[in-house]
Amino acid sequence: MFDSLSDRLGGILDKLKRRGALSEADVGEAMREVRRALIEADVALDVVRSFTDKVRARAVGVEVVKSVTPGQLVVKIVHDELVAMLGSDADPIDLNAPAPVPILMVGLQGSGKTTTTAKIAKRLTEKGKRRVLMASLDTRRPAAMEQLATLGTQIDVTTLPIVAGQSAVQIARRAIEAARFGNYDVVMLDTAGRVTLDEALMAEVAEVKAATNPHEVLLVADSLTGQDAVNTAKAFDGRVGLTGIVLTRADGDGRGGAALSMRAVTGKPIKLMGTGEKMDALEDFDPKRVAGRILGMGDVVALVEKAVENIDIEKAKATAERMRKGAFDLEDLRDQLGQMQKLGGMAGLMGMMPGVAKVKNQIAAANIDDKVFRRQVAIINSMTRHERRNPKVLDASRKRRVASGSGTKVEEINRLLKMHRQMADMMKAMGASGKRGPMAGLASMFGM
Numbered sequence: 367m368f369d370s371l372s373d374r375l376g377g378i379l380d381k382l383k384r385r386g387a388l389s390e391a392d393v394g395e396a397m398r399e400v401r402r403a404l405i406e407a408d409v410a411l412d413v414v415r416s417f418t419d420k421v422r423a424r425a426v427g428v429e430v431v432k433s434v435t436p437g438q439l440v441v442k443i444v445h446d447e448l449v450a451m452l453g454s455d456a457d458p459i460d461l462n463a464p465a466p467v468p469i470l471m472v473g474l475q476g477s478g479k480t481t482t483t484a485k486i487a488k489r490l491t492e493k494g495k496r497r498v499l500m501a502s503l504d505t506r507r508p509a510a511m512e513q514l515a516t517l518g519t520q521i522d523v524t525t526l527p528i529v530a531g532q533s534a535v536q537i538a539r540r541a542i543e544a545a546r547f548g549n550y551d552v553v554m555l556d557t558a559g560r561v562t563l564d565e566a567l568m569a570e571v572a573e574v575k576a577a578t579n580p581h582e583v584l585l586v587a588d589s590l591t592g593q594d595a596v597n598t599a600k601a602f603d604g605r606v607g608l609t610g611i612v613l614t615r616a617d618g619d620g621r622g623g624a625a626l627s628m629r630a631v632t633g634k635p636i637k638l639m640g641t642g643e644k645m646d647a648l649e650d651f652d653p654k655r656v657a658g659r660i661l662g663m664g665d666v667v668a669l670v671e672k673a674v675e676n677i678d679i680e681k682a683k684a685t686a687e688r689m690r691k692g693a694f695d696l697e698d699l700r701d702q703l704g705q706m707q708k709l710g711g712m713a714g715l716m717g718m719m720p721g722v723a724k725v726k727n728q729i730a731a732a733n734i735d736d737k738v739f740r741r742q743v744a745i746i747n748s749m750t751r752h753e754r755r756n757p758k759v760l761d762a763s764r765k766r767r768v769a770s771g772s773g774t775k776v777e778e779i780n781r782l783l784k785m786h787r788q789m790a791d792m793m794k795a796m797g798a799s800g801k802r803g804p805m806a807g808l809a810s811m812f813g814m
């Protein structure tokens with residue numbers, strides 16, 4: 367369902383991700399492209415606007431997080447906002463009520479309501495180890511009742527025997543009675559659908575709801591119908607009250623707009639997704655997984671998460687500020703090295719990044735690995751505070767002392783001091799030109 371949107375967003379974010387530095391204009395341009403992509407995916411306009419506004423606001427004031435590029439951070443922000451738009455956390459069917467728990471299935475005819483009723487019953491029976499009773503309330507279409515009975519036989523779930531001449535409410539009451547008597551855990555009520563929304567349908571569903579007090583009222587909506595699905599959900603929620611939505615035909619070539627706008631427009635969670643005609647083709651709707659699937663940038667997101675988790679933002683900001691002023695001493699360098707170590711070393715970090723084989727080789731060639739970090743930190747630790755703040759005072763005899771203190775050689779100390787000088791010069795230059803953020807500098811310095 368998300369293929370073309372995924373391609374579009376992937377292209378936009380790929381460009382962004384590779385940038386070392388980002389200006390407000392870069393972010394603005396990317397957001398315009400994201401906006402177009404979402405509109406073409408049939409996402410509701412209000413939802414698109416609110417989404418891009420949120421991303422832009424966060425992206426412009428992007429926090430200083432070393433070792434990831436601003437572009438990667440923006441990818442992470444887009445991901446987070448996408449997750450929020452989809453509902454944040456998975457919201458499974460809730461059975462936390464006295465048995466038999468009534469679940470009311472509503473929706474338009476042809477949306478996949480009967481199929482989904484059976485799919486859910488199968489899942490609750492097999493995975494949830496619940497005893498489920500299903501009943502069709504479609505008094506106008508005997509074929510629909512037969513269909514549910516056939517599916518019931520197929521998945522080995524009992525259906526309520528059909529009694530001709532009863533109203534939907536009478537059947538619903540009978541189903542609950544039968545479930546109570548038969549010690550069922552769950553009773554699923556498959557209401558009648560109509561081809562279009564009409565008052566007669568709504569009135570009947572509302573009446574059944576009032577008579578059965580269902581714990582879940584699930585709307586089954588066809589994702590191929592895009593914004594119509596969202597409007598259907600709004601109408602049902604307004605008239606009957608929904609607890610959640612099941613989006614069917616997620617396996618089809620819908621543009622994704624229904625899935626993306628549903629939560630924001632209706633405030634109701636998408637609980638499940640139908641992904642085919644088979645009885646097992648039902649998936650939990652997990653916003654994080656879905657967002658991951660849409661963006662296809664799980665690696666970048668994991669990378670940034672790890673960086674954010676491990677890095678002391680306040681300290682990083684203070685260091686960045688000192689760097690900007692050109693005051694980058696060996697204590698700052700030690701902090702940097704410590705941060706790199708915390709990130710699981712270069713090897714771990716690089717492994718998470720897409721397309722880094724080249725950089726990885728450079729790093730290997732430069733011999734920047736964890737062992738080197740540790741030795742460098744040991745060297746700095748062997749210096750006095752005065753030396754760390756004023757590396758210039760390190761003459762030959764001080765260097766010999768530091769070398770023996772840290773179990774290293776004078777050449778290593780010279781290399782470290784040279785690296786520090788180069789870094790300090792570079793930062794000063796960057797700070798003076800003011801063109802690039804400190805983060806970008808750091809990132810490129812470490813070869814990212």
Ligand code: GDP
Pocket residue numbers: 473474475476477478479480481482559613614615616617618639640641642643647
């Ligand atoms: P109802 O009128 O709402 O009860 O719809 P049905 O349950 O009879 O489904 C109508 C058709 O859609 C059937 O052929 C189902 O097999 C098919 N269908 C239901 N859900 C899905 C789905 O998630 N993916 C696909 N590809 N087909 C589905």
